Amino acid sequence: xxxxxxxxxxxxxxxxxxxxxxxxxxxxxxxxxxxxxxxxxxxxxxxxxxxxxxxxxxxxxxxxxxxxxxxxxxxxxxxxxxxxxxxxxx
Amino acid sequence: xxxxxxxxxxxxxxxxxxxxxxxxxxxxxxxxxxxxxxxxxxxxxxxxxxxxxxxxxxxxxxxxxxxxxxxxxxxxxxxxxxxxxxxxxxxxxxxxxxxxxxxxxxxxxxxxxxxxxxxxxxxxxxxxxxxxxxxxxxxxxxxxxxxxxxxxxxxxxxxxxxxxxxxxxxxxxxxxxxxxxxxxxxxxxxxxxxxxxxxxxxxxxxxxxxxxxxxxxxxxxxxxxxxxxxxxxxxxxxxxxxxxxxxxxxxxxxxxxxxxxxxxxxxxxxxxxxxxxxxxxxxxxxxxxxxxxxxxxxxxxxxxxxxxxxxxxxxxxxxxxxxxxxxxxxxxxxxxxxxxxxxxxxxxxxxxxxxxxxxxxxxxxxxxxxxxxxxxxxxxxxxxxxxxxxxxxxxxxxxxxxxxxxxxxxxxxxxxxxxxxxxxxxxxxxxxxxxxxxxxx
Numbered sequence: 001x002x003x004x005x006x007x008x009x010x011x012x013x014x015x016x017x018x019x020x021x022x023x024x025x026x027x028x029x030x031x032x033x034x035x036x037x038x039x040x041x042x043x044x045x046x047x048x049x050x051x052x053x054x055x056x057x058x059x060x061x062x063x064x065x066x067x068x069x070x071x072x073x074x075x076x077x078x079x080x081x082x083x084x085x086x087x088x089x090x
Numbered sequence: 091x092x093x094x095x096x097x098x099x100x101x102x103x104x105x106x107x108x109x110x111x112x113x114x115x116x117x118x119x120x121x122x123x124x125x126x127x128x129x130x131x132x133x134x135x136x137x138x139x140x141x142x143x144x145x146x147x148x149x150x151x152x153x154x155x156x157x158x159x160x161x162x163x164x165x166x167x168x169x170x171x172x173x174x175x176x177x178x179x180x181x182x183x184x185x186x187x188x189x190x191x192x193x194x195x196x197x198x199x200x201x202x203x204x205x206x207x208x209x210x211x212x213x214x215x216x217x218x219x220x221x222x223x224x225x226x227x228x229x230x231x232x233x234x235x236x237x238x239x240x241x242x243x244x245x246x247x248x249x250x251x252x253x254x255x256x257x258x259x260x261x262x263x264x265x266x267x268x269x270x271x272x273x274x275x276x277x278x279x280x281x282x283x284x285x286x287x288x289x290x291x292x293x294x295x296x297x298x299x300x301x302x303x304x305x306x307x308x309x310x311x312x313x314x315x316x317x318x319x320x321x322x323x324x325x326x327x328x329x330x331x332x333x334x335x336x337x338x339x340x341x342x343x344x345x346x347x348x349x350x351x352x353x354x355x356x357x358x359x360x361x362x363x364x365x366x367x368x369x370x371x372x373x374x375x376x377x378x379x380x381x382x383x384x385x386x387x388x389x390x391x392x393x394x395x396x397x398x399x400x401x402x403x404x405x406x407x408x409x410x411x412x413x414x415x416x417x418x419x420x421x422x423x424x425x426x427x428x429x430x431x432x433x434x435x436x437x438x439x440x441x442x443x444x445x446x447x448x449x450x451x452x453x454x455x456x457x458x459x460x461x462x463x464x465x466x467x468x469x470x471x472x473x474x475x476x477x478x479x480x481x482x483x484x485x486x487x488x489x490x491x492x493x494x495x496x497x498x499x500x501x502x503x504x505x506x507x508x509x510x511x512x513x514x515x516x517x518x519x520x521x522x523x524x525x526x527x528x529x530x531x
Binding site: 005007009032033035036037044046048058059062077079080081082083084085086087088089 | 091093094096098099100101155341344345347
């Protein structure tokens, strides 16, 4: 199973999670885990996603989410989960 | 499962602390290109590099997007050209022709640098080695991407003092040949003792004869990340200090290992080594000097500097070894003056001298690096500097190197700017007493 980590960082506002989740549902990406924190008025959300059913390729999804992030005033990153596993797990 | 604070930590390392994969370097053997005809040799070399390295830049960009880790440079290293071109090149002009083909191959593949215009002469020079070395000034002044290195010593064989004398003159000539660009040619020329076969960093990278046909080596860097980690270690004991460096080095090296494996998959070329080198850049905070300061020194150069650097280098290596079974290259802390804002400041304040830097090279991972010296420094004095540095490497079984730039028309008090990652440097004073009688033996 190929997994991605999606992070959303920006000013908190209504509907951020809804918009990102709607896009992922339409694209066939399953969300395995969500966590979020708010530090210094900034909204930090992280989602671990399963890309097995992803209808688009990785880079196209990344482009879509970058654009969506700009529309809602946040920065959305999509990164291969393996890079975090390598760095933080022995 | 991965926690949000771990994810945010990684992102912060990239965005605020300049964590990057400094280079993916593709090593290519050119031994199968050897030919007695120089034109055929050039064509074969061009063909092999262009074929093998197709997709290198694209692979780098893909991994950058997948992981979110910037991959700053994509580079190529080749078999030392003196070995490859010895049968074909009868004059220095022949060698310069090969240099131009190498440069064209680098351009067409879109890489940032190509290293390996090199000779290995730690025991003695063949006529081919000598011709290549003599062609370096012209080769470097007429190419854009080419980097050159000469290994003049090793712990097993000692130092070839004839090569040391010759290279003093070659460095002067290279400075003269590129005097319209602040003698930048010298920034692409490294003199080594105990040069590693698998170093991915420029200007000293070449594809050693002990390597396979093609191999991916990755250099990862992150002085800024170590600096940030050490800020919260202020005032704590040496054990805590060492632990902090080691943990951070571990994390950074794991990034390199991942990127190297992915590049190897995408290009279908075996993965060689990961080199974790704390290589500074002119960016604020991305500085080995700042790390030394955060360890408790007022300025680099203050008594204690060599010891602090030894701790840093040792712990970086230990963290790296734990993180990757494929450690190699130089791995440690690199102290290029012009590329490190903190080092430049220490020179300007009078804290850091060439003599202190020389002592530091006994414990850092390479040597006297990117140091601008007055343009009127004598060739024999430069050879003296090289001889000292080679002796440190030979006796201590470590890699040492010299990359000094005698900037034509500039003297102590002037500043030179090389641009980009090469940075800018104040011209440093050199001991004016003569080494002539020793070097000319």
